[in-house]
Amino acid sequence: MIRVFVVEDMEVVRAGLVALLDGEFGIEVVGNAADAPEALTRAGATGPDVALLDIDLPGMDGLALAHELAVRVPTCRTVMLTAMDRPGYLRRALDAGAAGYLLKTLSPQDLAKAVRTVDAGGRVIEPPELGDLAGTVTPLTPREAEVLRLASGGADAREIASDLFLGVGTVRNRLSAAVGKLHARTLVDAVRIAERHGWI
Numbered sequence: 001m002i003r004v005f006v007v008e009d010m011e012v013v014r015a016g017l018v019a020l021l022d023g024e025f026g027i028e029v030v031g032n033a034a035d036a037p038e039a040l041t042r043a044g045a046t047g048p049d050v051a052l053l054d055i056d057l058p059g060m061d062g063l064a065l066a067h068e069l070a071v072r073v074p075t076c077r078t079v080m081l082t083a084m085d086r087p088g089y090l091r092r093a094l095d096a097g098a099a100g101y102l103l104k105t106l107s108p109q110d111l112a113k114a115v116r117t118v119d120a121g122g123r124v125i126e127p128p129e130l131g132d133l134a135g136t137v138t139p140l141t142p143r144e145a146e147v148l149r150l151a152s153g154g155a156d157a158r159e160i161a162s163d164l165f166l167g168v169g170t171v172r173n174r175l176s177a178a179v180g181k182l183h184a185r186t187l188v189d190a191v192r193i194a195e196r197h198g199w200i
Contacts (some may be wrong), residue, residue: 088198
């Protein structure tokens with residue numbers, strides 16, 4: 001029996017996934033959660049084989065949750081189930097240790113098949129062509145991406161500097177470098193470009 005844990009903040013979607021997977025032969029949903037803190041507590045207690053995670057969760061996102069689950073429940077393999085069809089998100093999911101990346105447009109049969117494949121030690125990317133694009137490398141350094149991500153949330157240079165314990169000049173230099181590397185006209189354009197590619 002494959003023990004599955006579902007993490008999805010939209011209650012109707014979560015309930016549908018639980019019902020769907022519980023109805024599959026050889027699969028048992030041992031728990032579900034609406035956010036990362038709840039997921040970490042419950043998954044640690046239930047010891048699932050596979051965790052199905054949405055990326056867009058409140059607070060800690062699914063990518064960070066995948067990394068944290070790998071540390072806290074090392075026997076659990078994670079699969080991202082998302083509407084985000086950007087190669088950058090796939091790359092970040094794989095870097096976080098995810099064994100699968102599935103779009104929410106896939107069929108119920110393909111979802112169950114993916115869970116079985118991942119439980120057996122395989123990797124699943126749907127649609128497959130998304131995996132071909134995952135090699136698209138971000139031109140941003142991790143530090144440039146970090147300041148751009150904070151700027152995308154509306155933080156100004158002083159706030160970012162305070163959050164990251166950096167000088168304001170350093171933050172401005174990194175933001176300027178990000179704008180230049182993305183061939184953007186403004187910081188707002190740079191944020192849009194980076195978000196479109198899933199680089200932040």
